[in-house]
Every structure is written in structure tokens, then in C-alpha cells.
Amino acid sequence: MECRPGCGACCVAPSISSPIPGMPDGKPAGVPCIHLTADALCGLFGQPERPAVCEQFSATPPLCGESRDDAFARLRELEEATV
Numbered sequence: 413m414e415c416r417p418g419c420g421a422c423c424v425a426p427s428i429s430s431p432i433p434g435m436p437d438g439k440p441a442g443v444p445c446i447h448l449t450a451d452a453l454c455g456l457f458g459q460p461e462r463p464a465v466c467e468q469f470s471a472t473p474p475l476c477g478e479s480r481d482d483a484f485a486r487l488r489e490l491e492e493a494t495v
Contacts, residue, residue, distance in 0.1 A: 413471045419480045420452030425487035433461045441491045
């Protein structure tokens with residue numbers, strides 16, 4: 413599955429504990445990554461400095477659902493389950 417245009421849920425909903433360029437302490441859940449573009453895409457996509465956790469994320473229908481709202485809800489549920 414390719415990322416849904418205008419979504420960006422994976423760049424906002426989950427916490428990321430590993431360093432991100434410009435965010436050396438990672439990011440908390442619910443906070444947009446500083447590399448999330450205005451059109452809700454990853455500004456580091458395909459770049460070597462993109463964190464491994466982001467590189468390994470795979471958008472799938474069961475995870476992302478049918479809409480941006482589905483993706484946010486499902487990623488928030490996973491975040492809460494792993495805290």
C-alpha cells in the first residue's frame with residue numbers, strides 16, 4: 413500500500429524515541445515531526461538520514477484503515493497499548 417495523500421498520521425500519532433534530524437530526543441505522541449511537509453508527506457523519505465524506525469514503518473490497510481481518521485485512531489490505540 414502506498415501512503416494516502418494528505419494523511420501523515422504516522423508522522424504525528426506515534427511517539428518516536430530515536431533521534432530524528434532536528435529532533436535529537438525523538439518526538440512525543442501527537443506532535444508532528446518537523447519533517448512533515450505541508451502536504452502531509454515525509455520530507456526525509458528516501459534520504460539516508462531518515463530514522464530506521466520510520467524507514468521500517470509499512471503502511472498497510474489493516475493499520476491505516478479506510479481514511480486518515482482511521483489511521484490516526486489505530487496508531488493512537490497502538491501507542492496507548494505500548495506505553
